[in-house]
Amino acid sequence: MSSIRTIEGMLDAKGLKVALVASRFNDFIVDKLVGGAIDYLVRHGIDSNNLTLIKIPGAFEFPVIVKKLAASNKYNGIICLGAVIRGATPHFEFVASEATKGIAQTSMETGTPVGFGLLTTDTLEQAIERAGSKAGNKGVEAAAALLETIKVLEQL
Template sequence: MPHIKTIEGILDAKGLKIALVASRFNDFIVDKLVGGAVDYLVRHGISQEDLTLYKIPGAFEFPVIVKKLAMKKQYHGIVCLGAVIRGATPHFDFVASEATKGIAQTSLETGIPVGFGLLTTDTLEQAIERAGSKAGNKGVEAAAALLETIRVLEQVD
């Protein structure tokens, strides 16, 4: 393969200011996602003073909070952490879909990257698996993706 110029994000969080937005709904799962995200960012050099946690009622509220935070331009990025678990009604589909669309739209409109750590699972067991057991911790993955995206964006002219 020929050598090509490659732009990659250096996984160094020093000097960044990050907002974590976490839903209170299913907080016994979300707290594990928050813990994973914070641990990852601190291990990669962010100062705890540069992390701010915003607690919101549920996933449906992500878009309005994320947009407000992004428009303030005081954070380099935002990590959304929540868990929507399917029930017996279509409520799950509406909440998960609208939260996802709103988060993505805000990131595109403002240019502020958003780490997507919103679990959308069929069962409680699946959520537990994704919050630090068999399937890893999706809070860590959301923070890692955010950090890499921030550092790549810094190199895009």
């Protein structure tokens, strides 16, 4: 019987450099996502001096900032943290869609992993739930996914 080679990401952030990009729009939600992501990375061994927090106006600006950060080759990974909450106009769909597409495209083009912590919710209550109450903290989840992805990529 042959054994299957399994590649998994060990959750060890020692020596990594990570950029966190956080939107100012809905900052009362985003600040909780940032706190969760930073706490997770520090608890998994990252030196806080190897974290860079970049604040941007809103989610629509994520793609250009992520592209610039990825091109710099200074970071092992990037985490995008923001909150787009549906309103009475179609603005929500345009912002969420373009931010998501731009982030994914840059990650694919550059090979730089990106943790996706952009909340897209119908209500403020849903955003609050995902920023550290009932539904956990999506900033923590984005940091965890980023760390595991970095560690898997190191083995490929």
